[in-house]
Amino acid sequence: MQRTRRLARFGTGLSFVWLIAAFSAAETADELVAKNIQARGGLEKIKNVQSMKMTGTMRLGDEKLPTTLELKRPNKSRWEFTLEGQTAVQAYDGKTAWMIMPFEGQTEPQVMTDQEARDIEMQADVDGPLIDAAAKGNTIELVGKETIEGGVETWRLRVTRKNGDARDLYLDAKTYLQILAVTKRTADGQTHEIRSKIGDYRNVGGLMLPHSFEASASDVPQTQALEFQKIEINVPIDDSRFAMPKAAKTEAPATGG
16 A cells, blocks of 8 residues: 555656646747747747738759749748749648649649648748747647758657648748748558748848748659749739639530530
8 A cells, every 4th residue: 555655755756847848838839939029030920921922933853833822811832933834733722732733634723632732722822830839729839859961950849730640840040930841641552751941031021031941752763853043022913812722624425416
């Protein structure tokens, strides 16, 4: 009986210590989020952004393709790029995620897969996953401090969305701006780690916005890079840009008579 009581007290103590550690980590994560928001320009300036248009090029292997990314509150996104006169589109109107991929023979709009839809839904979040995290159903955990490639010290935060998707965000320990995102995706029965480097921050209307993104996947030699030469904020963008167009009707062949 005495041993049982000692074990019970020991267990209770461990629980108490764990709760303190979790609470401290949560506070530290909150502080890092606050510093990231401030480094980006402050919550007021971020919330004042109603739309954003990013124009530049996408580098895929040796190819450089003109590309445009448009975002609009509350959760609309349209990304397109052009190759040899054909334009691919990936868009989300807040409800439906759709795409047109003419390079794959898909010239009519198609609804995205569930995973693709979850990714573009996150992309459509103008504020990013760290702002209003609880309201969005996101949980933020401080993983720790890490030195990544190039010898840069970072704070690693793990963001888990309400659908279970997790993504690790790395904040530069000096600037508190995000410089790396790491997530995992399963395709064809294999799990790939996707690393997205974020950089070339510039001041646009009082906001520090990244102008370069480079994504790579484990076991895939080719990388995909986006370089934006111009970012415009609060430009007029009609909602029709994000809506999935109706597929063109095919005329019935004429019958002889």
